[in-house]
Amino acid sequence: MPNIDTSxxxxxxxxxxxxxxxxxxxxxxxxxDAIGSSVGLxxxxxxLGKEVSVVLNDRYPDSLAFIARKGIKNISVCEEEPERTSGxxxxxDLIFCLDMNSFGRAEKLEEPLKKAGCRKILIDHHLHPxxxxxxxxxxxxxxxxxxxxxxxxxxxxxxxxxxPGKLPAATAEALMAGMTTDTNNFSNSVYPSTFGMASQxxxxxxxxxxxxxxxxxxxRETRFRLMGMLLKxxxxxxxWGTAYMIINKDIAAEYDIKEGETEGFVNMPLGIRKxxxxxxxxxxxxxxxxxxxxxxxxxxxxCAAEFFNGGGHEQAAGGKLIKGRDLSAEPDxxxxxxxxxxxxxxxxxxxx
Ligand code: 5GP
Ligand code: MN
Numbered sequence: 001m002p003n004i005d006t007s008x009x010x011x012x013x014x015x016x017x018x019x020x021x022x023x024x025x026x027x028x029x030x031x032x033d034a035i036g037s038s039v040g041l042x043x044x045x046x047x048l049g050k051e052v053s054v055v056l057n058d059r060y061p062d063s064l065a066f067i068a069r070k071g072i073k074n075i076s077v078c079e080e081e082p083e084r085t086s087g088x089x090x091x092x093d094l095i096f097c098l099d100m101n102s103f104g105r106a107e108k109l110e111e112p113l114k115k116a117g118c119r120k121i122l123i124d125h126h127l128h129p130x131x132x133x134x135x136x137x138x139x140x141x142x143x144x145x146x147x148x149x150x151x152x153x154x155x156x157x158x159x160x161x162x163x164p165g166k167l168p169a170a171t172a173e174a175l176m177a178g179m180t181t182d183t184n185n186f187s188n189s190v191y192p193s194t195f196g197m198a199s200q201x202x203x204x205x206x207x208x209x210x211x212x213x214x215x216x217x218x219x220r221e222t223r224f225r226l227m228g229m230l231l232k233x234x235x236x237x238x239x240w241g242t243a244y245m246i247i248n249k250d251i252a253a254e255y256d257i258k259e260g261e262t263e264g265f266v267n268m269p270l271g272i273r274k275x276x277x278x279x280x281x282x283x284x285x286x287x288x289x290x291x292x293x294x295x296x297x298x299x300x301x302x303c304a305a306e307f308f309n310g311g312g313h314e315q316a317a318g319g320k321l322i323k324g325r326d327l328s329a330e331p332d333x334x335x336x337x338x339x340x341x342x343x344x345x346x347x348x349x350x351x352x
Contacts, residue, residue, distance in 0.1 A: 036178020061260020147178030
């Protein structure tokens with residue numbers, strides 16, 4: 001079990017005890033870990049009689065709806081209800097920020113989070129957390145996921161007291177799902193404590209088969225059609241071991257691709273021996289969203305921070321290229337490809 005600081009636990013328990021209304025925020029484009037940890041914490045805090053809201057910048061993909069289903073009434077999305085969602089942040093007595101290392105990662109909720117006068121607690125596993133913005137910081141980078149970190153924090157509370165059987169069933173399920181997605185179903189960022197958590201939650205009755213079924217056997221066909229096309233026709237591999245695939249709006253429209261449906265694509269080229277770092281770039285209104293993955297010994301985090309306005313973890317990071325700043329106002333695929341090639345050539349050859 002990872003070491004959870006006792007004095008931080010005391011401060012958190014006190015803060016929760018004193019609060020009535022609690023908001024839980026996470027990063028934009030929420031993934032399985034963001035939703036799993038937020039919804040997991042929400043069910044736990046509800047079991048203590050708190051009024052809890054999960055506040056999101058944008059809605060989670062359909063593939064994660066099974067995690068949120070029992071708490072759907074407590075979830076508020078800024079892109080859908082801006083005033084209500086910011087109001088929930090500003091009006092709360094306590095805020096948890098999960099799976100994000102700075103307020104900026106919550107995009108439209110950044111300002112309300114800064115403005116809120118209440119105490120703020122960070123629970124996160126990313127590199128370089130903005131610790132000064134928070135009153136209580138649980139930050140651990142050598143852990144699979146925020147869901148795992150939260151699992152061990154909840155086990156350390158006086159009421160759960162080390163017994164996972166005392167967690168609300170919906171919390172146990174959400175945390176198992178969050179950890180499963182962030183480890184890519186136990187293929188990366190796995191520690192002894194990760195298997196410990198999985199083993200304990202299985203023993204406590206979590207239905208892992210159902211989680212795997214919901215996560216990995218429920219995609220729409222379009223995802224696989226696009227995956228095939230990209231791997232066949234659109235995956236470029238440079239002589240210095242960078243693989244990249246670019247999805248512009250035309251391709252996304254042609255294949256009717258929705259948020260979350262390209263999850264995992266970026267990992268695939270890393271299976272090729274000569275590939276050292278892999279990129280997936282997806283066009284949005286004002287930017288290209290960038291996903292970066294690297295093999296051990298190569299820092300996806302440093303590359304994302306240096307060239308793509310982002311960061312994350314050593315082997316899995318992300319960022320963005322802003323149109324009109326990093327790229328021309330109306331960049332085409334060739335321009336984006338040139339940017340990636342130039343930057344990664346420098347990254348590998350100038351040892352940035
Ligand atoms: P993904 O490629 O799956 O979107 O993100 C991989 C990792 O990088 C995640 O841990 C995510 O939180 C982080 N990440 C993605 N985009 C950004 C970004 O723009 N800035 C920072 N700091 N981290 C990011
Ligand atoms: Mn995470």
